[in-house]
Amino acid sequence: MSRGSWTVRPMPLWDADDMEQRGGVPASTSRLSPGRRRVGLIGSVAGPVVFTLAVLPWRGDADLGAVLPAYFLLVVVAAVLGGMGPGLLAAIASFLLANWFLTRPFDTLAVDRSDALAQLVVFVVVAVLVSLVVEAGARTRAVAARRVAETEVMSRLARSRVGSTSIEEVLTETMQLFELDGVVFTPPDGPVDAVSVGVRSGSEPTHLIETTAGSTLETWGTPSFADDLHLLRSLADASDRAWHEQLLEREASRAAALDEADRVRTALLAAVGHDLRTPLAVIKAAVTGLRSDEGSWADGDREDLLETADDSVDRLTSLIDNLLAMSRIEAGALLVRLEPVALVEVVSRVLIDRDDVTIEVPDDLPLAMADEALLERVLVNLVDNAVRHGGGVTEVVARVQADSVDVAVIDHGPGLPANRSSDPFTAQSGSDRVGTGAGLGLAIVGGLVRAMSGTVEATSTPGGGATVTVRLPVKAP
Structure with a gap:
């Protein structure tokens, strides 16, 4: 993740459905999209003109009180679509058109009747008031929608379990809410441990918000509105809490790992x-x-x-x-040198003096990638363990797979005890087999094989006993 910028874009009127579809925080003002404002402006002029042309043939018979409500409806539609500006423009256009074309004497702004003049004045006043009311209603809806979104965001963060919300998730939430390109959180320890999401677009941040704990939240891009900064400060505090909760989780995990290591060490000793x-x-x-x-x-x-x-x-x-x-x-201090190894040579050296083990290792096996000394230790431990606990003849069998070489050590004894069957290659379970002392043999096998980028598994031998299979990658052609 990298550093980022903040972009605030014009938004339409917001309601609950809008918030769910958009996923961001609505503005606290009735900022309308440019397209919607254009429609409102066009309608504020075109609507009164078209209506005037439609009723113009009957202007001698039409009553002014009958046509003004139609103009009033056009003003309301323009205000709803485009806001207060288009509403006021529609009111003025309607007043002028009604006065010039539909009020006697025609084709002049003079009015010869006091009742007609009163109707026109009342129309203009009411139209202006309606435009203001529509604008105020839009602002109220926007403020309410924003408060709902802010409450939902902060409530979701407050309900989250301690340590369950990472600092990256909080920063991502911040980006989604404000349609950001990126943010950077810097903890009190300094920029070495800074966490960033997105892409930083400039050298200097537009906003630098400090928390009471000494952390900072930086953004880049268009300056924000006051309400945006209020929520952004709350999210900066939430980021700081998430950071410290993450630190506590790490400390708790480290302490648990140390406790487990002490327990295992005590059990081993x-x-x-x-x-x-x-x-x-x-x-x-x-x-x-x-x-x-x-x-x-x-x-x-x-x-x-x-x-x-x-x-x-x-x-x-x-x-x-x-x-x-x-x-x-x-x-983690084990030195591993991976190199191509011929398994038949390693097995021969390990079992050169053993007459209680049968060997089935083809000479044409591909070379395996392993540390030769560590592989010898693995085979010695597995064979000693199998001979000591197996009973009967122990077998060492090697087979080639698609991209690996398998070496299996097979015995016919009592098999692995139930308490080690899930993961017999760790020291936690205590013993290799029933009745023995330390769980070192198989635990060391597991550690050495994993260090060589291999895998090891234990299965039951048909008829009784245990089969331990070591799988090593083959040398790339």
């Missing part, structure tokens, strides 16, 4: 406590046993204890790596 303590306890027991002076350990038993401690260290290292990766994902 509580959940990983078990996974951290278990390998530490195993390592402690193995080291304590090996250092014990009581008895001697056979070479096979010593080797088993060392292997157990080594496995626990690897498990602990993997858990800490996952925690660090999760913190980087949540902080």
Whole structure:
């Protein structure tokens, strides 16, 4: 959105139906359209002339009191169509035509009868008064229509729920009401956070309205009427309220996000406590046993204890790596380098020492756009999770789609628990599978895949188990 200008155009007489059709605020004066004024002016002259020519053949027999009401009707029609000016012009034209052509002596402005003179004078006075009354009625209707429109606008803004009306909506409402090309709202913080709607047509604003809170509302274009400025000030105050309500909404959303992050972090720390303590306890027991002076350990038993401690260290290292990766994902500090990657090579490196996983990855798969190191972490987490909880043989299957490459890790275990089935790739749910500690494995998978512009989904494996499918975009040809 950009900055704008304000244009005030002539408007016809306004009533409730006009406001609904036009959608703007009517003027408080009876400003008529140029076309309507032209019709009124033409009628103010043409009407009396045509009527005079029509009755001229019978002027000797026609009574002046009988023809003056017809002239009076023409004056009323001219005033209604064109306003006070055409009404007065019709009254003068009717007086002159009736006096010259229809009042004895004919073809002169002299009047030889006092009753005829009285009729003409009364006609002119009444015609002028009617023109003024019609004009005053038009003004009253315009003022009433404007008050209704102003009340409706301010009532609608007042009824809106706090934070439900944005500053952009208020500015757009202002543009529609006054037929503006654009407005600019500048909050107290300065022009850096200014909000603009429309196109600014000049360098200097025509109107600069300041609110009590220090905000400003600027417009460009034709100077406004006093009543327009009154409503514009009210809308400037409404813009200021909408701005501050928007700030409150942002602060509330930020606070809610921080609360949620704290809750998730607390839940994660509580959940990983078990996974951290278990390998530490195993390592402690193995080291304590090996250092014990009581008895001697056979070479096979010593080797088993060392292997157990080594496995626990690897498990602990993997858990800490996952925690660090999760913190980087949540902080938005994850570095991603997308490049063409051969999936068959990545899968082979990840599963080179695994004899409990079957691989079905064609050699002719197109290159996928991914970060090779992050993709390896994704596959390691998915395979470890599937082997640990799946039972039976775990499968890794890759397929090419129209514009992506899918890698599916399939297990035949109990499947995902119900509390994680809606979104298993977040840390909020607490655990990867029933009975495990941390919800880091799948949560990290989801974060890493999304960072690589891919998608991930979990479905049920036919016959039982879970299938996690990672979808990555293919390299553009």
